[in-house]
Amino acid sequence: MLTLDQLNNGQRGIITELTGDDPVTARLFEMGLLAGEPVEMIGAAPFRDPLAIRVRGTRLAIRRRDARRIVIVATGTASAPLPASRADLAVSAAAQ
DSSP states (O other): OGGGOOTTTTTTEEEEEEOOOOOHHHEEEEEEOTTTTTEEEEEEEETSSSSSETTTTTTEEHHHHTTTEEEEEEEEETTSOOOHHHHHHHHHHOOO
């Protein structure tokens, strides 16, 4: 099991689940961290906390302990654009 805090700078993954059942987990959902969404590790602050990530085209800063709640599957590095999010795919399909 790989969690978001274990990615290196420039590495990417797909969110598979969020662990926990509390207000912090609910807030992560509200921020767009949903299963199936691609995510990229941008970097970390000088003392390794918080982490900067990109999800759904937005740059977010989250605490390392909160990133440990986000289970991912690593998909590669930042050499190519992030795959479309589920929301982007739904909008594209609706437009056709």
